[in-house]
Amino acid sequence: MFICDCHCDTLTELYKKQIDLYENKQHIDVKRQLKLGGMLQFYAMFVPTPEYRYGGGLRYTMLLLDTYLQQMRKLKEQGIDILQVRTKEDAADVLNHQCASLLAIEEGGAIDGSLEALRCLYELGVRAMTLVWSNRNDIADGVNEECSGGGLTVFGRKVVAEMNRLGMLVDVSHMAPAGFWDVLETSSKPIIATHSDAKALCAHPRNLDDKQILAINENDGLIGITFAGQFLEEDYNNACIESVYKHIDHMLNLMGNDEHLGFGSDFDGISHPPYNIQGVQDYQPLIEYLATKYSDSTIKKITHQNVLNLLQKVL
Numbered sequence: 001m002f003i004c005d006c007h008c009d010t011l012t013e014l015y016k017k018q019i020d021l022y023e024n025k026q027h028i029d030v031k032r033q034l035k036l037g038g039m040l041q042f043y044a045m046f047v048p049t050p051e052y053r054y055g056g057g058l059r060y061t062m063l064l065l066d067t068y069l070q071q072m073r074k075l076k077e078q079g080i081d082i083l084q085v086r087t088k089e090d091a092a093d094v095l096n097h098q099c100a101s102l103l104a105i106e107e108g109g110a111i112d113g114s115l116e117a118l119r120c121l122y123e124l125g126v127r128a129m130t131l132v133w134s135n136r137n138d139i140a141d142g143v144n145e146e147c148s149g150g151g152l153t154v155f156g157r158k159v160v161a162e163m164n165r166l167g168m169l170v171d172v173s174h175m176a177p178a179g180f181w182d183v184l185e186t187s188s189k190p191i192i193a194t195h196s197d198a199k200a201l202c203a204h205p206r207n208l209d210d211k212q213i214l215a216i217n218e219n220d221g222l223i224g225i226t227f228a229g230q231f232l233e234e235d236y237n238n239a240c241i242e243s244v245y246k247h248i249d250h251m252l253n254l255m256g257n258d259e260h261l262g263f264g265s266d267f268d269g270i271s272h273p274p275y276n277i278q279g280v281q282d283y284q285p286l287i288e289y290l291a292t293k294y295s296d297s298t299i300k301k302i303t304h305q306n307v308l309n310l311l312q313k314v315l
């Protein structure tokens with residue numbers, strides 16, 4: 001079983017605790033990923049807001065970027081066959097490697113209002129960016145600002161166009177609804193919601209309503225089902241494998257196909273994971289459970305093929 005996971009906050013933990021990606025006590029390490037049968041993991045460089053709202057985001061991003069590059073180097077020195085995905089060719093080659101990584105940004109404040117910085121970060125390997133975290137930045141409003149009705153700014157529209165041109169995934173998770181619809185209208189390529197669940201099942205502002213889910217389906221984009229307990233169940237204590245299945249099933253039924261769904265665990269960024277999904281190792285029982293509900297072909301698509309297909313369309 002090979003799994004693509006579109007979001008985690010592991011880099012922040014590695015940087016703050018000065019620990020290694022190969023083996024640690026966090027939600028994710030490569031040793032457990034290999035035991036599962038390999039993974040393509042998106043590693044987000046999360047810039048905390050509002051600390052960096054008025055500048056400094058780029059410098060902070062460099063600290064996490066260094067952490068990522070040093071960890072990739074260490075893994076290769078240990079003999080781990082890890083592919084860093086940068087191109088369509090890499091995406092086509094992922095399954096021929098033990099594991100793979102894709103460098104991402106969570107919170108567009110990372111570029112400090114500069115398209116030049118965005119282009120340099122692309123050169124350094126960044127291939128996906130969550131445009132805004134839950135607050136406000138100079139690109140758009142996050143879900144906590146929904147009452148203001150703010151969508152994509154003029155600068156935000158330029159950012160989306162430049163990301164389209166470069167070949168970067170535009171991520172709308174955390175974005176307030178007005179911005180979500182602006183991105184759909186602005187982006188020339190399929191978009192992604194790396195870590196969001198269904199609002200129809202759990203009315204959290206971070207979740208997507210049915211109209212948004214259908215719009216991503218129509219856009220040929222992808223939604224990464226996430227494991228944050230508060231997004232899965234009204235009472236996060238009840239969140240479990242069955243809850244993840246219910247969100248998947250809702251989206252599959254709504255979309256009427258199985259081509260636009262994947263995973264975005266948010267491991268190492270969630271304080272209330274489901275009680276029987278306590279880390280990356282628990283993809284095993286989750287997929288085993290899903291395999292009792294869906295065909296092999298659907299399992300293959302939602303575990304990895306849909307994400308790899310999206311990368312073919314965008315990179």
Ligand SMILES: [Zn+2]
Binds near residue numbers: 106174195266269
């Ligand atoms: Zn997040």
